[in-house]
Amino acid sequence: MIRGSCACGGIHFEMDAVRSLTHCHCTICRKLTGASFATYAHVEKDKFRWTSGQYLINHYESTPGSIRAFCRVCSSMVPSQAPYLETVSVPAGLLDDDPGVRPRLHVYTSSKAPWWDIVDDLPKHEKWVPGFGPESRKG
Ligand SMILES: [Zn+2]
């Protein structure tokens, strides 16, 4: 079992397993996290459960159809489900346990912060991983 929680502890959740970890360098993730880039744990829907505080969640539509979720008390970004993904996107900074997997790739390197140099050898994608973006569910 892998547990996670927001900064104030009002929201808790748990996962049976994390499928992968990815780094996103898009402008929206950088602004929403206030960090150089955001890291997400991707979890299959049936392996993710809220355990407390779901009523504390506020939503923000960062781009049409992309809903971000936050704790109403501490403003931590909390897990959300993108309509074009099979998995729940869990901000990895919220994890209280080691997910057992390590980051696999970078996305949106085209909007990377100029002050951050990627120094690992993981695969880099300028936008989405092909086949995993919003366009994959259209038409
Ligand atoms: Zn909170």
Ligand SMILES: [Zn+2]
């Ligand atoms: Zn992003």
